[in-house]
Each structure stands twice: as structure tokens, then as C-alpha cells.
Amino acid sequence: MSIAASPRARGVSQRADVEPFLAMDVLREAHARAAVGADICHLEVGQPAAPPPRAVLDAARAALDGNGLGYTESTGLPALRERIARHYADIYGVEVSPQRVIITPGSSGGFVLAFLALFEAGEHVALTRPGYPAYRNILKALGLSVGWIETDLADRASPTAQDIASLHASHPLAGLLLASPGNPTGTVIAPDHLSEIAAEARRLGLWLISDEIYHGLTYGAATDTALNHDADAIIINSFSKYYCMTGWRIGWMVVPEYMARTFERLAQNLFICAPAISQIAAIAAFDATEELEVNKAVYARNRDILLGRLPAMGIDRFYPADGAFYIYADIARFSNDSRGFAARLLSEASVAATPGPDFDPVAGDRFLRLSFAGSTETVERALDRLATFLRS
Numbered sequence: 176m177s178i179a180a181s182p183r184a185r186g187v188s189q190r191a192d193v194e195p196f197l198a199m200d201v202l203r204e205a206h207a208r209a210a211v212g213a214d215i216c217h218l219e220v221g222q223p224a225a226p227p228p229r230a231v232l233d234a235a236r237a238a239l240d241g242n243g244l245g246y247t248e249s250t251g252l253p254a255l256r257e258r259i260a261r262h263y264a265d266i267y268g269v270e271v272s273p274q275r276v277i278i279t280p281g282s283s284g285g286f287v288l289a290f291l292a293l294f295e296a297g298e299h300v301a302l303t304r305p306g307y308p309a310y311r312n313i314l315k316a317l318g319l320s321v322g323w324i325e326t327d328l329a330d331r332a333s334p335t336a337q338d339i340a341s342l343h344a345s346h347p348l349a350g351l352l353l354a355s356p357g358n359p360t361g362t363v364i365a366p367d368h369l370s371e372i373a374a375e376a377r378r379l380g381l382w383l384i385s386d387e388i389y390h391g392l393t394y395g396a397a398t399d400t401a402l403n404h405d406a407d408a409i410i411i412n413s414f415s416k417y418y419c420m421t422g423w424r425i426g427w428m429v430v431p432e433y434m435a436r437t438f439e440r441l442a443q444n445l446f447i448c449a450p451a452i453s454q455i456a457a458i459a460a461f462d463a464t465e466e467l468e469v470n471k472a473v474y475a476r477n478r479d480i481l482l483g484r485l486p487a488m489g490i491d492r493f494y495p496a497d498g499a500f501y502i503y504a505d506i507a508r509f510s511n512d513s514r515g516f517a518a519r520l521l522s523e524a525s526v527a528a529t530p531g532p533d534f535d536p537v538a539g540d541r542f543l544r545l546s547f548a549g550s551t552e553t554v555e556r557a558l559d560r561l562a563t564f565l566r567s
């Protein structure tokens with residue numbers, strides 16, 4: 176016997192009414208097409224085609240054969256927290272005690288912890304537009320509001336101190352979230368500019384949250400951790416991108432020592448801990464630089480190919496792709512409806528790409544994001560198909 180569902184009239188909560196993550200919607204549609212035989216070129220998700228480093232896989236295999244995989248401390252395995260603390264000394268020359276490192280289920284888990292730990296419901300957090308969609312959608316789900324800072328190609332997708340001060344004057348802010356290199360633009364905020372922004376955030380009394388998930392993936396531009404510019408900055412990072420561990424759901428935060436216990440209590444109650452097997456394996460990722468740099472060389476080549484071939488097809492306005500693995504391209508010459516454009520590109524040319532409204536609910540309709548985290552062969556085939564599609 177089955178009981179018929181009868182939805183309650185009051186429906187779902189208003190805060191659950193978040194927008195879809197369009198890149199994931201396109202991925203679902205692309206998988207559905209592949210399941211019935213389509214040969215899809217995936218340029219929609221920011222997911223490395225390469226597997227995690229060999230040492231990571233070996234550590235995971237050994238962990239499976241070991242003594243079970245129970246809960247870990249909610250802040251993460253001490254050995255992983257220590258290794259991450261050492262990474263900050265090695266790469267950025269900044270002292271971080273392991274007690275300040277919190278291991279999270281992907282950086283996505285870090286945003287939930289940070290927004291809950293730092294802000295009261297109803298407060299405004301400044302985000303730049305275009306930006307990663309989950310920021311605004313998680314804020315909404317947690318009853319927080321977004322204060323938008325509009326950026327464009329000319330200002331390299333970076334806010335100025337003046338932008339922040341003006342927004343704060345009209346919509347008092349509690350925090351500012353920055354991403355460098357950013358998604359979808361790939362643009363890097365230069366260290367001296369980061370210093371100015373951090374100083375302004377401090378002057379205005381705002382928390383600075385720095386999403387550093389694309390660190391390690393730059394093509395000549397210098398990046399620095401926000402910790403070198405604001406000792407109280409909240410750092411969010413992940414093993415998903417440079418370390419090629421998307422599905423392992425593991426990331427980390429660095430938080431001020433005086434807040435570590437707050438983050439621990441939230442983590443205990445919200446997720447208990449990040450997956451134990453991923454934590455054990457991630458320790459090995461920091462010593463796999465040689466292998467990971469080979470992957471990065473593939474992204475660099477893919478980037479050169481895209482930047483070389485797109486202009487000849489009439490796509491010649493994009494943000495400076497200093498890092499990450501995306502081109503955020505203006506397609507206004509072809510369409511002012513990038514959702515429709517992406518849908519046709521998928522159905523007619525079997526190329527999956529992400530429409531701009533994912534990243535910019537106001538001006539995104541004339542942009543398309545192309546990910547070059549896949550193989551060079553995928554990128555080249557996608558470009559051949561795109562050229563034919565644009566001519567038709």
C-alpha cells in the first residue's frame with residue numbers, strides 16, 4: 176500500500192527558495208544526454224579531469240584496509256591540521272597555529288560555518304558581481320542579505336576601497352567576501368590592492384572572508400593569502416581544485432584563535448566531521464606538487480588555446496583569466512539570453528557551458544562561462560563545435 180502525498184498548504188520556507196546552481200543543472204542535463212548516447216564536451220563545471228595525485232589514492236586505499244574509518248575530531252585530524260599550518264609557513268611565510276585550522280566538508284561547508292559564526296540573521300554581507308553563485312544562495316538560506324558591488328572588465332572584477340565604503344554608507348555591512356582568483360572570472364586581486372581592501376574592511380569594522388580555493392592555479396599573477404593583510408581574516412580553502420579532489424568533499428578554514436571554539440561547536444552540531452578517508456588522504460596532497468603542476472600545465476595550455484581561438488569566432492571580450500580555470504566571455508554579439516544560448520549549444524552542438532546568470536543575476540544574460548579544467552582534447556573539440564554552432 177502506498178500513501179498519497181498531500182503537500183501542506185504553507186509550502187516550503189521562504190529561505191529555502193534559493194536559485195538553482197545552474198552549472199549543476201547543466202551538468203545534470205549533460206549527463207542525461209550522455210546516458211542516451213550523446214558525446215558531450217564538458218565545459219560547464221569547474222572540475223579537474225585529472226584524478227587526485229597517486230599518493231592521495233594510495234593513502235586512501237591504505238586507510239580502507241586499516242582500522243575502520245570512524246568519526247574524527249570535529250575540527251579535523253590533528254595531523255592534517257598540522258600539515259595545513261605548515262603549508263601557510265612554506266607558501267605564504269605566515270605563522271598559523273594548527274588550532275586555527277578547521278577541516279570542513281568542502282569549502283562549501285566552510286561558508287555555512289563562517290556565515291553562521293560571524294553574522295546575525297538579517298545582516299548584509301558584501302559580494303562582488305559576477306561571483307560564485309553559492310555565496311548569495313547560502314546567505315539567503317541562512318536569512319542574510321547581500322550587498323552587491325558591481326564590477327566589470329575595466330576594474331578587473333575587483334572592488335575598490337571606495338566601493339566598499341559607499342555600499343556600507345547605504346546598506347550597513349557586517350562583512351565582505353572576496354575571492355581571488357575568482358570564479359567565474361579567474362581574475363586575481365593584486366597583493367597591494369588586497370591590502371587596501373583589507374584596511375578599508377578593518378576601518379569599517381567588517382569581517383573579511385577570503386575564498387582562496389583557486390590558489391595554486393595562476394598563470395603568472397601573484398596571489399597572497401588575506402592573512403598577510405588582515406590577521407583576523409577568515410580564510411576558506413579546499414582540496415577540490417588545485418588538488419583535484421572535488422568528490423572527496425574536503426576543505427579547510429583558518430580562523431582567528433579566539434573564534435576556533437565557536438567554529439568547533441558549530442561543526443560538531445552541523446556535520447560532526449569531514450569524511451575521515453578524505454582527511455587521511457588529503458595529508459598526502461601537499462607533497463604531490465610535481466604531479467599537480469603537470470595538471471596545471473594542461474590548464475595553462477587549454478587557456479592559451481581558448482584565448483587564441485575565441486576572438487576569431489567573434490568572442491573577444493573576457494575578464495582577465497589570471498587564474499582558476501575559467502573564461503567568462505561576453506557573448507552579446509550572439510545573444511542576450513545566455514540560458515537559451517547554453518541550452519542550444521548543448522542540444523545542437525553537445526557542448527556544455529554555464530550561463531552567466533549563475534554568477535550575475537543582473538548582467539549575466541550576456542555572458543557565458545567556459546571551464547578549461549578538462550583535457551586539451553575536450554577543449555579543442557568543444558571549440559571546433561562552437562565555431563560551427565556560431566556560424567550556423
Ligand SMILES: Cc1ncc(COP(=O)(O)O)c(C=O)c1O
Pocket residue numbers: 221280281282283284307354357358386388412413414415421425426
Ligand atoms: C569560488 C568557489 N568557492 C567554493 C567552491 C566550492 O568548492 P568545494 O565545496 O568543492 O570546496 C567553488 C566550486 O566551484 C568555487 O568555484
